[in-house]
Each structure stands twice: as structure tokens, then as C-alpha cells.
Amino acid sequence: MNIVVCIKQVPDSAQIRVHPVTNTIMRQGVPTIINPYDLFALEEALCLRDRFGGTVTVITMGPPMADTSLRKALAYGADRAVLLTDRFFAGSDTLATSFALSQGISRLAAEAPVDIVFTGKQTIDGDTAQVGPGIAKRLNLHQLTYVEHIDSLDLEAREITVRRRAEGGVQVLKTGLPCLITMLEGTNSIRFASMDDMFRAARTRLDKWSAKDAGVEDMQKCGLRGSPTVVKKVFAPSPRTEKAKIIDIAGLEPAQIADAAIETLFEANPELHEDLRAFASGA
């Protein structure tokens, strides 16, 4: 069985700083990690491989330095790693990203058929949850999102049954292979690789594919040109400046305390006062 896991290298959000003057997010110098949600997908894939045999290939689209994440995935036990890197990919939104990844997966599938494609639920730096479904659509894969458990996999019948977290309950879904699964967080925990895996990862050569290598013919679908979404501005919410006000209530009756509280509120928000008065007078 051949499994492909799509991962993304993201800035460690716990360590992102906001520029104190310009209030923009500073990514420079922030360490990168594998998108934490993707680790659940990777572990699930590794478990399936351990049970059913086959290979796990990790793939990412990103700058050359995204190889760090691929190396890490290899150390966890993935068999092969592919880095899609090309200046044509720069500036991709979720549409262009799912295009690039689906091209890469197609090339892998041409070498050996792919049974399951995994992605994480979403990324921590984009939060869109669109790339997985985008790949499924392009590759015509059955789509299972927000999966919390794989109940059964029948390679003979080419059927898979999963539990999917949905609003208001859990759905048990069965579908045929090949399929795409986006894994929910907290479903497993990533393994601690053995020494052999560490050696293998340190010695494995990554496949680095350009857009052309991945079989892209229409460069218009890549990167900035293939991205209808434009992020106009990224900023941190400005910190609130209002300070708490302390009302001295020593010796006051409950009713007086209420009056004092309301008076303080209205003082700080004269419009609120007017609106409420207008409302009370039925205007």
C-alpha cells in the first residue's frame, strides 16, 4: 500500500513576535516546525504502513529550507521525501498550493499507484483547511475530512471506514480507495524514532522537484499567478488601551453601587448613554 502525506513547514507560532512599532508580524528568525496538525496525519500513515506494509512518502511545497521538515518526517519513519521547490511556486495561495501538490502526487502515482493521501486538519499559519479538499478535488479522490479514527481498512475490497467528527456528532463513513483523509488533532501521538530510523533519515536523499519535474505544464496555475486570493495585510490586533477603573464602594448601599457602576460606564461611553436613552424613550 502506498501512502502520501502532505506536510507544511510553518513558523513556530509560539515564538512569533509582533514588531512593536509597525505592529506587523515578524517571521524573520522564528524557528520553523512541521505544522503540528500534520504530525497526526503522519503518525496515522506510519501506523497503517506498519500494519499493512508498503511505503509512506512525505511531500511538501516550499522554499529549499523546507527540507528540514522533510528530514524530520523521515526520522519519524517515512520512507521517502519529496520537496516541490521552484520560484514559480512562490506566493501560492491554497488553490495554487493544492494544484502544485496534486501535480507532485500525480507524478508519484505514475511511479506506483497511491492508495491514501493524508493531510493535517489545517495549518497553524493559514488556518484555511482548504488544501486537503483542493487536492482531493483535483485528483478525484474520495474525501474524508476531520477524521478522528480509522475503524477498518480492507485492501482486498479496497474499502476504508473512518469516524469523522461533525457538528453535533460523529459520523461513521465508508468509502473506496483511493481517498484523501484530513486527520483531526489529538488522534494519536507521533512516535519516537529508533536509532535505525535516525540513520536512515540522515542518509536518505530528498527528491527535489521543480514545477517542471512535477509535470506542471501550465505555469499560470502556479504561485502568485495561480492565486486568486490576495492577502492585503497581516497585522496583530492592536492591544486594548482602556484601563480598568476601580470604584470605591466603601459604605455604599447596593443600589448606590449599581448607580456608581452605571455612571462610570456612561462616563466612559457617552454614546452608549445616548443610545440607551433614545431606546428607552421609544425613539
Added chain:
Amino acid sequence: MPETFDAIVVGAGPAGNSAALTLAREGLNVLQLERGEYPGSKNVQGAILYANALEQLIPDFRDEAPLERHIVEQRVWMLTEKSHVGTHYRSDDFNEERPNRYTIIRAQFDKWFSSQVKDAGALVICETTVTGLIRDSRGKVVGVTTDREGGEIFADVVVLADGVNALVSQKAGLRGELKPDQVALAVKETHYLPRDVIDQRFNIKGDEGVVIEAAGTITAGMLGTAFLYTNGESISVGVGCIVSDFAGSDISPYDLLERFKEHPSVRPLLADAELKEYAAHLIPEGGYKAVPQVAGDGWLVAGDAGQFVNSLHREGSNMAMTTGHLAALTIAELKREGRPMTAANLSTYRKRLEDSYVLKDLKKYRDLPTVLHKNKQFVTAYPELLSQAADTWFRVDGVDKRTKERSILRNFRRGRGLIGLVGDAYKMARAFR
């Protein structure tokens, strides 16, 4: 089949990287193991990089290494609660083509250094902790164990460059425990400040940088120093004191750092800066007398693990690089000549160290740690006396200069006594001999 290498290097700080780089270049099959997520991820330094030691290994390092600023001005301050007396040495000569000292950020620098090691052909594996040494029936070290499943790895020789705690060699009984009076605990913060603000505050431009070293009452009677270094877009500020002094005091390292940051001479330099990072680390400061056995059957020790730090001159990373380099050269020579990695054959490492600045400098200051330890007046009485002297001297208040001179002398005599003063001068002269 367990893996076998010519050499295993434990740790990917400056000592381990220098050793692994040299061994790989000499054609040995090298494995380097690092417990951090990546080289440098856990490492703490001020950090001043001394070009010379690195140049011996990578002559063109300036072209690629992540360097923050080259140092054009060095300030040395004696602090009291409210004042500092000090010297500034600034020279345009430090704006030379190949500057001598740089500030660096270790997380970035170590990562770059490690990329050089990988390019030279060493196999580098991170996130893997060496838990012990494997010995053969005659007691020779023949490999290491790690915290991973199937973690036994074999090699002809192991270079222990695992830093100040040196847990691997300690556990293997190759050396004793760290002594609290031979090691300092340092805490350090990095504060973000825009580049142009730093340039203005320190009167510098381009990649010029300023470093401040401070001692005095700021360490509350404990033996230690504080520092403040300019990086490209941040300021590193820290303080460290001997561990046994902390143990006898109710002041925490963190309190000391807060005091230093609040000092009237320091506070304006950090105004509006945003705290980015906090770290604590030990520094081996026992000097020459604390250096353990440096090589044995199948093993050598380099860097902080061998206590190679000149605390007076704040030199550690350079000694780490040089000792790592020399350890590797010792191994490579034996390998070339087809001789086994026995204690007797590896003992030339000690000789190499003695011929280099490393043990020469540590030997020169061998008495300094004890003298300072036993004579706390150097960090308590003298800063006050100096500050009072300066105050008396510079204040224009109608008192004639001769009277001022007398008053300064009287102060010193009252503070330390005539015999004390002469004794202190003698002790210092001897310690620096």
C-alpha cells in the same frame, strides 16, 4: 548489525563542531550526535565570537557565517548602586577588513557551523542524547549508547564535547562532579530593539558593535560579572555568579539580572526594548586547576566539558573550537599511522593543549579563581571606593584639590586598611602574573 564509525563526537557546540569538521576533512568516518532539536537550539553564550580560532578552521567564515556586529568599542564598568566608573576603548582600527571579534546569536551560528560539518562529510544526527559509553573487556571506550531504540553505536574513539555538565564522562566515572565553587550560573535575556535605535544609543553605524562588561556591587557581594552586548537587532544582557555564592545567598540569578537592568547606567540603554528570550546556563570557571583528565583509552574531552574557559577574558567558545580541533588532529594522526586509540597514544593531546594558548593562558591565571573567591573586597569594597573617589574628584564644590586627594586616600585606607591595600595589590599582581 550495529553501526560502526571511526569516531563519534558527542555534542554539536563549537567544540564538537570543530572536532567533527576536522575529523571529516581528514577523511574519517564520523558520526556526531546532538541532543538538541538542531545544533545550537539549546546553547547559550553572550555571545562574543573570536575570529582567530574559527579562522584556523574556516578561513572565509566571514563570507557566510551569521554574524551580528563586529566590535569597535569595549566598555569595562565598575558598578555601585547608582554609579559606574569605567573605561571605554574604542578604535577605528577595529573597523578592519577582517575584524577580530563579533557578536553572534548561537542558535543561528551553531546551525551554520553544523552545515559546514555536514558538507565536510560527517553524519550529523540531532534530537538524540548520548546516555553512556560502551567499553570493551579491557575498559577501553568503544562506543556510545543513546536514548533511542537500538541505540548502541560503535567507534574507535569518542570525542566528548557535551558541554559544561559533561554528564556522559561523569556517569562513566571518567571525572568527578562539578564543584559549586568552580562553576558560575549565568542568566541571559535577549531584548529586541530596532537597528537604528541601537545605532543611535551606542553611537555606532553599519555593523559596528559595542560590548559592556560590568562588575561590582551589582552582584551583591557574590563573585561574578554582568554584560550587555549589541546584536544586529537586539541586545543581549546577562549576569553570572559562582554557584556556591548563590547557594549562600537569598538572591536569585533572576533578581540580579533585574537589578542590573534597572541600574541607572543600564536602564536607558534598554528602554522600550521587548524581551524576546530568556536563558540560563552554567560556565566552568575553575580554570587550570579544574581541568580534568583530558584523554583516556578510546576517549578525549574538548570544550566546556574539559573546563577550558578563561573566565577573566570571557573566552570559552574559542577554546572550545581550538580544543575540538586539537583533539581531532590527535585522532587523525593516530589513524593515519594506523595506531590504536589507547590512552598512551592519545596522550599527545595534552601536549598539544599545553603548547597552545589554551593551557598557557589557563596556567597563567591558575591562582585567580581562588584569590577572587577568598577576597570578595574586589567586588564589594573597591567599586564603592572608586565611585566615591570619582565623585570627590569631579564634584566642584569649593573644596581645594589637596583636601580632596587626602579625603580619597583616607577613604581607601579606612575601607581596606593600609596593609589590606598593599596586600590586595600584591594578591592581584600574583594572580595575574
